[in-house]
Amino acid sequence: QITLKESGPALVKPTQTLTLTCTFSGFSLTTSGVGVGWIRQSPGKALEWLALLYWNDDKRYRPSLETRLTITKDTSKNQVVLIMTNMDPVDTGTYYCAHRQAGSSGTWFDPWGPGTLVTVSS
Amino acid sequence: SYVLTQSPSVSVAPGKTAKITCGGNNIVRKSVHWYQQKPGQAPLLVIYDDSDRPSGIPERISGSNSGNTATLTISRVEAGDEADYYCQVWDSSSDQWEVIFGGGTKLTVL
Numbered sequence: 001q002i003t004l005k006e007s008g009p010a011l012v013k014p015t016q017t018l019t020l021t022c023t024f025s026g027f028s029l030t031t032s033g034v035g036v037g038w039i040r041q042s043p044g045k046a047l048e049w050l051a052l053l054y055w056n057d058d059k060r061y062r063p064s065l066e067t068r069l070t071i072t073k074d075t076s077k078n079q080v081v082l083i084m085t086n087m088d089p090v091d092t093g094t095y096y097c098a099h100r101q102a103g104s105s106g107t108w109f110d111p112w113g114p115g116t117l118v119t120v121s122s
Numbered sequence: 123s124y125v126l127t128q129s130p131s132v133s134v135a136p137g138k139t140a141k142i143t144c145g146g147n148n149i150v151r152k153s154v155h156w157y158q159q160k161p162g163q164a165p166l167l168v169i170y171d172d173s174d175r176p177s178g179i180p181e182r183i184s185g186s187n188s189g190n191t192a193t194l195t196i197s198r199v200e201a202g203d204e205a206d207y208y209c210q211v212w213d214s215s216s217d218q219w220e221v222i223f224g225g226g227t228k229l230t231v232l
Contacts, residue, residue: 106153
């Protein structure tokens with residue numbers, strides 16, 4: 001059974017750096033094809049993909065946020081970390097990590113962690 | 123980048139069929155995935171690769187993809203189907219590979 005859980009600060013100040021950790025079980029990031037993604041959702045808004053990390057350390061970022069995002073992994077701890085710099089109140093929302101699945105021509109996410117709410121405010 | 127367009131809301135009476143659409147340029151050439159999100163919960167995958175159902179998803183939930191529109195169909199709608207539904211694709215058509223989500227459709231069961 002695959003499970004994921006996000007952790008990190010609930011409140012950050014504008015201009016600060018956010019560090020979120022996704023701790024997972026039931027799979028290994030050393031296995032070919034495996035990946036972990038980060039997706040966020042502002043209150044009342046749609047899902048917004050942020051970043052994706054593959055087993056081979058390949059990384060993909062949302063183009064509009066690429067300069068602010070870093071995704072890394074610690075395979076020994078079964079963790080994936082997302083770092084977002086220069087936080088702004090518009091970055092307030094629930095941040096999810098999810099297990100990446102793939103088929104012949106696509107990538108999807110299943111399952112997802114429960115999410116962690118991050119509020120950006122002074 | 124690639125854009126997915128969903129109607130903001132769909133309403134349907136219990137027992138009827140709900141169709142939720144996801145529009146995109148030549149979307150038939152992409153694999154479309156669908157998520158259900160109930161209030162206060164994380165998204166749940168309900169359809170992947172256009173029309174495949176994960177284990178545990180009822181057969182009355184189905185998907186199709188043709189032309190410029192992918193469709194999520196929920197037959198014999200129940201009160202428990204009331205949720206937001208999001209479509210998603212993987213876009214590798216530009217130099218920037220990225221995951222794209224639609225804007226979501228709120229399904230209301232009357």
